Amino acid sequence: MGSANRPPTPDGVPLMGHGWAFARDPWTAMREWAERGAVVELSFPGRSMYMVTDPQLVERVLVADQDRFTLSRAQRQTFAGIEDHAVTASTGERWKRLRRALQPAFEWDGVRSYGDRMAERTAAHVDDWDPGDRLDLWAEMRRLTLHVLGDTLLGVDVEGEEAVIHEAADALVAKTDFRRPGQLLPDWVPTPTQRRFERAVGALDEYIEGVIADSSPEPAGDSVVGVLLAARERGDLSPAEVRDNLTALFLAGHDSSAVTLTYAWYELGRHPEVRERLVAEVDGVFDGELPGADDFDDLDGVRTVVDETLRLYPPAFATSREATDPVTIGGYDLPAGAQLMLPQWVLHRDERYWEDPDTFDPARWERDADRPEYAYFPFSGGPRHCIGMRFARLELVIALATMVDRVDLDVSVDGPLTFTPSLSLRPENDVRATVRTT
Incomplete structure (x- = not known):
């Protein structure tokens, strides 16, 4: 690849390249780097990466030319030791086989049947709050979304087991924190973070094995556990694939929704008129009745709040891919094996596509806007889009509508809202809420 045909490279620092700025403040760094061009070349200790921030190029990578890209090494390394055999960390024919096995549980007709139970579980959770209670909002939303997930999609009673699942999720986030001093060390080095991760994974594996032992195969359209076990009986999935895909669903299936609901309440607290x-x-x-899936289309305002929250605070703030062949992107020749970062955080806040992009404005979704499709992709896109997208959108709308109808929260944050620079866009500050009567 000739130097004249390489993308521009933002200024970095010796040895660390762009890793120092990314670890300190990835949100600001990514937006500043994007000012250099639609494709920029970045260097991190031990690897290089190309950041792509043009919607048409993102669509090409995720959709039009998706067969020339695969899951990045960074994502495979992220889930090493916890989701090795899951759809989230698989490529090629194995990924296609896993996706086919899981898909029946995520069809819209099946997902919409969970609407009533989503509302019932949310109402029960909120009704335990009393006026004046001071809540850790993030912790409350984590418990809520984990119970919704268990009661509906997974068909598993998680009561009393929340700590096992949350600790595994927390250990994974800690392991992938960009600021962690041992981030560049191999996993066999017994750092405190790595030891915590291995303990948490062991406890979660034990819990998942118990769930599997207590469950039975079910036809397509029923719980995910049953669908996976039926696939195992047919010989379509191995025991390890069943376990690791359940692990992935337990972790991602509640964490992302909890993040979104936390930030939705944070913004509602700052915008009481909304x-x-x-x-x-x-x-x-x-x-006064509880909502259900049939109410989804009528809840226009709630949907716009969810959409706007996902725009400002995408739970997965960047999608990654790896080129399987030499490719030309944006006029630049990239080699086979090139690592690409497609940052939702940047595109969702790009003033070329969004008026006052840093402002929380749900009404923008009611106005006609001529913007490229991939200026907004909170659930990624193309064949590898988040398999739980329909479930998540229904859950977020039903849960938020149910809560707003039953409670008001006075939300406060100590200082400016900041985020953990890791796997998902978790709040770094304590987000507190005082319960008020409606």
Whole structure:
């Protein structure tokens, strides 16, 4: 690859390259780097990466030319030791086989059947709060979404086992924290973070094996556990693939939704006029009754709040891919094996496509906007889009509508809202909420 045909490279620092700025503040760093061009070349200790921030080029990577790209090494390394045999860490024919096995549990007709139970579980959770209670909002949303996931998609009672699942998720986030001093060390080095991760994975594996032992195969369209066990009986999945895919669903299936609900409440606290519009809407739609999937299309305001929250705070703030062949992207020749980063964080806040991009404005979704499709892709895109996208969107709308109808929260953060630079966009500050009567 000739130097004249290489993408521009933002300024870095000796030895660390762009890793220092990324570890300190990836959100600012990515937006500043994007100012250098639609494709920029970045260097990190031990590897290089190309950041792509043009919607048409993102669509090409994820959709039009998706057969020339695969899961990145970074993502495979992220899930090493916990989801090695899961769809989240698989490529090629194995990925296709796993996706086919899981897909029946995520069809819309099956997902929409969970709507009533989502509302019931949310109402029960909120009804345990009393006026004046001071809540750790992030912790409450984690418990809520884990119970919703267990009660619906997984068909598993997680009561009393929350700590096992949360500790595994926390250990994975700690292991992938960009600021961790041992981030560049191999996994066999027994750092405190690595030892914590291995203990947490061992405990979660034991719990998952118990879930599998207590479950039975079910036809397509029923719980994910049953669908996976039926696939194992047919010989389509191995025991390790069943276990690791359940692990992936337990972790990602609640964490991303909890993040989104936390930030939705944070923004509603800062914009009481938006919350008032939601209260009026849900009163008009279900008049004191619990919502269900049939109400989804009528909850326009709630959907726009969810969409706007996912725009400002995408749980997966960047998607990664790896080129399987030499490719030309944006006029630049990239070699086979090139690592690509497609940052939702940058595109979702790009002023070329969004008016006042850093402002929380759900009404923008009610206005016509001529923007490229991949200026917004919170669930990634193409064949490898998040398999739980329909479930997550229904859950977020139903849960938020149910909560807004039953409770008001006075949300506070100590200082400016900051994020953990890791696998998902978790809040770094304590997000507190005081329960108020509606």
